[in-house]
Amino acid sequence: xxxxxxxxxxxxxxxxxxxxxxxxxxxxxxxxxxxxxxxxxxxxxxxxxxxxxxxxxxxxxxxxxxxxxxxxxxxxxxxxxxxxxxxxxxxxxxxxxxxxxxxxxxx
Amino acid sequence: xxxxxxxxxxxxxxxxxxxxxxxxxxxxxxxxxxxxxxxxxxxxxxxxxxxxxxxxxxxxxxxxxxxxxxxxxxxxxxxxxxxxxxxxxxxxxxxxxxxxxxxxxxxxxxxxxxxxxxxxxxxxxxxxxxxxxxxxxxxxxxxxxxxxxxxxxxxxxxxxxxxxxxxxxxxxxxxxxxxxxxxxxxxxxxxxxxxxxxxxxxxxxxxxxxxxxxxxxxxxxxxxxxxxxxxxxxxxxxxxxxxxxxxxxxxxxxxxxxxxxxxxxxxxxxxxxxxxxxxxxxxxxxxxxxxxxxxxxxxxxxxxxxxxxxxxxxxxxxxxxxxxxxxxxxxxxxxxxxxxxxxxxxxxxxxxxxxxxxxxxxxxxxxxxxxxxxxxxxxxxxxxxxxxx
Numbered sequence: 001x002x003x004x005x006x007x008x009x010x011x012x013x014x015x016x017x018x019x020x021x022x023x024x025x026x027x028x029x030x031x032x033x034x035x036x037x038x039x040x041x042x043x044x045x046x047x048x049x050x051x052x053x054x055x056x057x058x059x060x061x062x063x064x065x066x067x068x069x070x071x072x073x074x075x076x077x078x079x080x081x082x083x084x085x086x087x088x089x090x091x092x093x094x095x096x097x098x099x100x101x102x103x104x105x106x107x
Numbered sequence: 108x109x110x111x112x113x114x115x116x117x118x119x120x121x122x123x124x125x126x127x128x129x130x131x132x133x134x135x136x137x138x139x140x141x142x143x144x145x146x147x148x149x150x151x152x153x154x155x156x157x158x159x160x161x162x163x164x165x166x167x168x169x170x171x172x173x174x175x176x177x178x179x180x181x182x183x184x185x186x187x188x189x190x191x192x193x194x195x196x197x198x199x200x201x202x203x204x205x206x207x208x209x210x211x212x213x214x215x216x217x218x219x220x221x222x223x224x225x226x227x228x229x230x231x232x233x234x235x236x237x238x239x240x241x242x243x244x245x246x247x248x249x250x251x252x253x254x255x256x257x258x259x260x261x262x263x264x265x266x267x268x269x270x271x272x273x274x275x276x277x278x279x280x281x282x283x284x285x286x287x288x289x290x291x292x293x294x295x296x297x298x299x300x301x302x303x304x305x306x307x308x309x310x311x312x313x314x315x316x317x318x319x320x321x322x323x324x325x326x327x328x329x330x331x332x333x334x335x336x337x338x339x340x341x342x343x344x345x346x347x348x349x350x351x352x353x354x355x356x357x358x359x360x361x362x363x364x365x366x367x368x369x370x371x372x373x374x375x376x377x378x379x380x381x382x383x384x385x386x387x388x389x390x391x392x393x394x395x396x397x398x399x400x401x402x403x404x405x406x407x408x409x410x411x412x413x414x415x416x417x418x419x420x421x422x423x424x425x426x427x428x429x430x431x432x433x434x435x436x437x438x439x440x441x442x443x444x445x446x447x448x449x450x451x452x453x454x455x456x457x458x459x460x461x462x463x464x465x466x467x468x469x470x471x472x473x474x475x476x477x478x479x480x481x482x483x484x485x486x487x488x489x490x491x492x493x494x495x496x
């Protein structure tokens with residue numbers, strides 16, 4: 001076994017150990033995170049913000065569906081088209097209106 | 108055991124010997140895995156903050172329903188809700204939007220009594236008097252806002268506002284571009300006196316769904332006589348469903364886009380791992396001529412892929428960590444969190460869970476195996492003379 005192979009194996013071991021350690025450290029830091037400021041803020045405002053967008057730029061649904069659960073960008077400029085909101089493209093959250101039955105049939 | 112170890116050492120030897128091929132492969136894998144790991148960790152970070160928003164929010168949100176959309180609700184409903192059994196607290200709030208210069212800001216109006224004593228500000232204090240506001244750190248930083256600065260916005264230029272506090276950037280991503288003021292100020296600002304965006308109802312444990320149903324039924328029953336528009340009631344269960352669907356089931360259009368990218372990466376890597384194919388064919392031909400079995404050749408290539416994956420997946424994870432934690436996701440976070448610009452005005456939340464990291468490794472191994480096993484098998488099954496030609 002040449003020295004280069006030993007070196008590569010050592011490098012791999014260190015790399016994996018470092019990654020596992022960093023993931024563990026991240027986990028630990030999130031456990032220890034002082035979320036009290038987040039809790040205090042959300043308690044104060046009654047819950048504002050849910051999605052991966054910092055402001056309700058085109059519509060409120062991706063920002064916070066509690067405020068407006070409807071993606072009204074599908075209504076204009078061409079009604080019935082796809083959503084034009086740029087916040088509806090590649091962010092890591094995507095909220096949709098949850099349909100609920102408003103129909104009651106009577107004989 | 109010794110045989111497998113020897114194959115592993117040979118595989119590592121091959122990786123070292125074919126430097127260019129190995130480096131290109133590792134770089135390609137990092138290019139594929141880095142955005143994947145970054146997006147998943149940002150998603151987990153935002154999910155954490157979003158869950159706090161859901162849990163600490165009200166049990167029931169009531170608005171009016173005009174033409175099927177949420178619309179402002181009259182404050183006359185406050186007393187009606189307060190009298191209901193199981194209700195512990197009721198308060199109205201205003202949530203709107205306005206442009207602060209060229210930056211969109213979320214305007215929130217609440218009663219100052221709601222602010223907990225534990226709330227911390229980066230600078231200043233909570234508003235106490237009319238016209239006082241607390242602004243997000245993102246806005247403050249971008250427009251060099253300091254305590255005591257007075258401003259008005261064109262939506263209601265007669266309403267003069269004074270900055271008395273700046274939010275701590277650790278609060279949430281949604282507080283960065285937020286302007287918080289008293290409910291009365293927000294009413295005046297939006298010229299919507301006697302109305303709120305929604306009424307927030309807090310209930311005793313277990314009362315939420317029952318009260319939500321009761322409010323909805325009472326509103327529906329009273330409509331025909333009173334000619335009121337109907338109410339829209341959203342309880343915590345519904346909000347939790349928004350949360351679950353928004354993050355867990357769909358996980359954004361990103362997932363779909365990434366799947367496409369991943370699907371494209373397989374043939375791309377198929378070509379890339381054929382880089383140096385002639386040399387690889389010769390190698391296989393030589394080792395076959397020296398007595399290696401096809402199975403041993405396949406095992407060696409599989410071990411090569413394993414080592415390459417074990418190299419590229421951890422590098423991608425570490426790179427994503429460094430980029431998100433030290434450089435605050437500069438340039439890349441904007442792809443996963445909308446409207447934050449090149450440099451996020453708040454600490455980009457990122458959480459590296461073991462499972463997505465394991466997925467990254469699995470992606471790497473699947474990609475490399477798909478790209479090499481078949482071509483190796485094809486070469487290993489032809490006579491060595493032909494392979495070496």
